[in-house]
Amino acid sequence: MAGDRRSRDASPLRLIAVAVILIGLVLVSLRLLPGSPFVSQAAATWGAGAGDGTRATNEPGDRSNRPSAEPSPSPSLPPLPFEAKDLDLDIEGWYGWAVLDRRTGEIIGSKTMDETSTTASLIKSWIVSDYLRRADEKGEKPSDAKLADATLIIRDSDNTRAEQFYNSVGRAASIKRAISMCGLTDSSVAPDGGWSRTALSPRDVARLANCIAEGKAAGPEWTDWLLNEMRQVRGTGDFGIRKAFPAAERKQIAIKNGWIDRTREQEMHINCLAIGDTWTMGVMVKYPIDMGYDYGMKNCQKITEALLRDPT
DSSP, X not given: OHXXXXXXXXXXXXXXXXXXXXXXXXXXXXXXXXXXXXXXXXXXXXXXXXXXXXXXXXXXXXXXXXXXXXXXXXXXXXXXXXXXXXOOOXXXXXXXXXXXETTTOOEEEOTTTTOOXXXXXXXXXXXXXXXXXXXXXXXXXXXXXXXXXXXXXXXXXXXXXXXXXXXHTTTHHHHHHHHHHTTOSSOBOOXXXXXXXXXXXXXXXXXXXXXXXXXXXXXXXXXXXXXXXXXXXOGXXXXXXXXXXXXXXXXXXXXXXXXXXXXXXXXXXXXXXXXXXXXXXXXXEEEEGGGOHHHHHHHHHHHHXXXXXXXX
């Protein structure tokens, strides 16, 4: 009888234990059921980055599917002192301009920047460059007398000495080297092979200037020397692009200009090449011969002034 009583007393305990177990199983089932309010929050954010609870639990844990960090933007380059714009200037005849960004190689310019004109003395910057580079390639150092001649060609645009240098570098063969080495796309050798009638476009003038600035034209040994000479152009040849800049900046801008009256065409051909710290520029104008040199020289400056950004 005592045994039967113990069995009867234990039955409620067993029933309670079974009930607890069943309730527990139901709760566990509810936690695993998608969309249940009992779903574990820890499971929803497992594997996510710190502070990131956006990845769902049914997404694969493959790292390749995780969003990559955005690369830091590279700092933008300061703007050049020039703005790309269509000019509407009261200028007689034809003109064209181009600016090359030395940092990127990008060229902006007028719609006429691929049209050509004869360079006159502007091409002397290449003739001297070609002479100096070729001498260095041969292991030769130009004499003091030759360097003095080169100075007169660049600073004072001496024609007689320019012709002597041109002969020494092979005449038309030198212009062909300029076209090849400096990546000129619009230019050509003069029909008579002379340096004065070499045909360049405004954008090829900017390319030639960059070729000088980066050391290809004169070579590493003589580039700094040449640029220093071009910063000291004086007298009649000191006009155009750098005159558009404040006086304090002009002395850092290297130039070589060209000016000639073409009786065959009855035109004046005035050309300007300039090299700044981050840019090069070419401006070319031609107009009726009876208007004189000064008109074109001032218009090289006028075109540059119209393209300069407002310093404010």
